[in-house]
Amino acid sequence: MHTDAVHQSQFVLLNDSTTPVLSRMSFHADEPFAVTVAFRTERGRWIEWTFARDLLVVGLLEPTGIGDVRVRPDLSEDEALLTLEIESPDGYAAFELEREDVRSFVDATLDLVPLGSESEHFDVDGLIEEISNV
Template identity: 55%
Template sequence: MNKNAEHTEQLISLYGGSTPVRSRWTYRASEPFTVTAAFQTDRDRWVEWIFARDLLVAGLIGPTGEGDVRLSPEHTEGRASIILEIESPEGHALLEMEYEAVERFLTATAKLVPIGKESDFFDVDALIEEITNV
């Protein structure tokens, strides 16, 4: 397994049910517990959120999350989606993502690091070195 392996995918989200938002989702085998979601703002800036991959997996099944990141599957008019709610002191956003797109992203991440096997790929020594070399 290549610890430098990475998967990045573009997902189009909907903000407020109508406005498309480009997002870039990244998973790195060297950081097996987390995913990074970057959202393009109207000022052409990218705002990043880092959260547990397990949270994204759980969001496919049912409502999950506390605090700044919450996910919930939704089925309306024969369409499946994932609702992502993110909150910070600077603002709040409710985004709708295509269920199948999120599922495809997670499948690709599981090819890099199987779900439930993250600790087998986590480099504790590298983390200790990073913390102590500050």
């Protein structure tokens, strides 16, 4: 069976809390530059953030990101964890993710769409049509 998407769920720690939060990472080959990370709230809603896949690729090795989303392998005292920082006008959150889970997710996305081949999978005409019909 062939699929053009990768989905992975895991529990993460939010802002040094001891209670884990359910998270979900998604990647779709037809949107090859982006990944989506979603976090489940106490009320059962999902809060989603979509950002550049490159942030996860680079963030596994070194701090990256200068905007609303930053990936920091150096913030956690535990080398098995990776910190994902998200900031908006509504607030700030830092999530600790298992580094191996993120690596597994990134590797699966790279199997679908290798680095450097994203433009071969991206439908520019479809995007233009979508934003033209707004």
